[in-house]
Amino acid sequence: MKKKVEYRREFFDRDYAAKEAYGRLSQFARRYRLRLVVGVVCGMLTAGTLLPLFQLMQPALEKVERSGATQVAVQAENPAAVPVASQKPTRQADGDVGKKARKLEKEYGKLRKAAAKLGFDMQDENEALGLPLLAAIVFVVPLVALLRCVLVFLNHYCLAWVGMRTVKDIRCELFSHIARQSMQFHGRIDVGQLMSRCTSDPTQVQQIIQTVLQEIAQAPFEILVSVSFIVWTAVSNGMLSTLSFIVVGFPMFMVPVVMLSKRIRKWSKRALERLSVVGGRIHELLTCIKVVKSYDTEKYEEAKYDEANSATLKATLKSLRWGLLVGPAVETVGILLLCAFFVWCFATHVKISVIIPMLAPLLLIYRPVKQLSRLQVQVEQGRAALGRIWSVLDVDMTLPEAAEPVVKSTFDDKVEFRNVTFRYDTAERDAVKGASFEIPRGKMVAVVGGTGSGKTTTAGLLARFFDPQKGEILMDGVDLRRMRASDLRRLVGAVTQEALLFNDTIEANIRYGSENATHDEVVAAAKLANAHDFIMSQPGGYSRMVGEKGFSLSGGERQRIAIARAILRNPPILILDEATSALDTVTERLVQDALSNLMKNRTTFAIAHRLSTIRDADTILVMQDGEIVERGTHDELYAADGIYRRLCDMQRQS
Secondary structure: OOOOOOOOOOOOOOOOOHHHHHHHHHHHHHHHHHHHHHHHHHHHHHHHOHHHHHHHHHHHHHHHHHHHHHHHHHHHHOHHHOOHHHOOOOHHHHHHHHHHHHHHHHHHHHHHHHHHHOOOOOEOOOOOEOHHHHHHHHHHHHHHHHHHHHHHHHHHHHHHHHHHHHHHHHHHHHHHHHHHEOHHHHOOOOHHHHHHHHHHHHHHHHHHHHHHHHHHHHHHHHHHHHHHHHHHHHHHOOOHHHHHHHHHHHHHHHHHHHHHHHHHHHHHHHHHHHHHHHHHHHHHHHHOHHHHHHOOOHHHHHHHHHHHHHHHHHHHHHHHHHHHHHHHHHHHHHHHHHHHHHHHHHHOOOOHHHHHHHHHHHHHHHHHHHHHHHHHHHHHHHHHHHHHHHHHHHOOOEOOOOOOOEOOOOOOOEEEEEEEEEOOOOOOOOOEEEEEEEEEOOOEEEEEEOOOOOHHHHHHHHOOOOOOOEEEEEEOOEEHHHEOHHHHHHHEEEEOOOOOOOOOEHHHHHHOOOOOOOHHHHHHHHHHOOOHHHHHOOOOHHHOEOOHHHOOOOHHHHHHHHHHHHHHHOOOEEEEEOOOOOOOHHHHHHHHHHHHHHHOOOEEEEEOOOHHHHOOOOEEEEEEOOEEEEEEOHHHHHHHOOHHHHHHHHHHHO
16 A cells, blocks of 8 residues: 655745735846836737727728618619618618718828828829828838837846846845754755755746746736727717626636636645655655665665655646636636627627627737636746745744854864753753863863763854853853854864765865865875875876765765865864764774874864773763763773763773
8 A cells, every 4th residue: 555645844834825925026026127127018018009900990890881881872772773671771870870981081081181291192093092001001010010029029038037037046045045044954854855945946936937927017918908998999989888797797707717726726835845755755865875775675765756756746737637727717708708798789789880899809808818817827836836935035043143243263262161051943851951161272172972962962062053042152251152153163173973075076175165275285184184195096186076975985085085174274173073983993093193183283172982082182071961970081080980981891892
């Protein structure tokens, strides 16, 4: 039986209303307001080209009606020319036609006079199409068509440009925001799902800006132009009752959109969530590939990935089905409204010459209305993606910096822990309780204890990866929370048990954090770390790529690269999380010699796993359940016959 794939909501997830979600997006797009305005205005201008077509429609139809009425009048004078059934002219009809004809002739006369002022006549002496008018049509119409093409291009290009720039800014903001968060944040999130929020979700937003803004810049104005002409036609022809019918019926186009939007948003969000689960599965596989290979669980991981993909497909198809229903639903409503409009016109005896000029804009409205209804699907998908993005940006677990931080470029005296207590957000007990000790300048303080005793957390507090809930940590009498963060990072360096390298060259990894260092300085640091010989023995030397997390190097080689990096950085305070515990004897000696070079003339806080490496420490702290239960030199603690002695004896026996 397949296990159901569930999306685990992050602790910071929340839902956002459409106004808030898109309002915040507009703040990003506003940075490029000039191109945004150009794109929107060009869309508006393309919509305005419909108005001349509408204005010519009714006069042309009235001319047809006039010709038909004239023919009827002629037939009345000569009854033998037509069947009796068609002889139904009336005096009232002749009067109406005459008024309309005179109105048409008057408008046409005004147009001819305007053309004459411009230097050409619309007709020749035989009342046929004049050469100047033909020339105007031949040149002006292509010019107008070219202008429309330019406007459409500018509309699409400018808005696509704004969309891409906006998404780039969102991605950079996400990256910067995540990088600034404390280790509390990074210890609680699912990395794979967070990657999805930073890559896949902004892509959804990019589609929204490029597609939706392009249509919103044009479709509403096409609707506005068409509706304005309908209102003008209805008012000028005394058809206020018909106009009332249109005003009441037109909003019904949006009924299907409103009814389906909630379901579209629900399944769009679920599809994005399950897609992030797929990203999480890939991240886990690549991170734990050695475990997968060791336990021969490739088939098991493939099954888990297939389940996640199937769940994503299911949610995506449901979102697609609800989205595809919008178009046909809008079409159905439109057809019903059109039929009702014809019934209304028949019942109120509205003439064809008035119906068609009003009907044509209504039919032209259908296309932008349908486009807007389809855009609703993308709007809801974008809202779901934006909600996931804003949820990340709204969580703030950064370590606060003082309003007026203390500038400190040197370490002169000591580091002091004063009654420091710390608990992780998700923990039920304190990781460190009431810790108080000093690390004098140039001295080595080591901390030992079992798993979960608080050693690594204490080191993290010294590096200010976290802030204590109680107590304070002072450097030369200055609380770390009052120091400028960049100064603290320069003064405190670390070499951890797991040497973390970037997928770059060996030289770039050594230079990391010391970008201005020269090649000679890099080589000197590598020599002190006992790394130069193995680097030069490999093809490529310092230009060799180390692979993901230094995969192409051995554990000892990775450790020596990390030590070289710390030597080049040259911090006065060093945190060592025993870097030799997982190495063979020969490699351990090389790494230990490198560490000895690194520790010279430095203040060192060492987390010890192999107690033989800290026998010469000035002070040894023994921790248990977050508390310091013993302290002293190696000889003092061993003579006290307490926890430290038991730990030493256990390692000696093993």
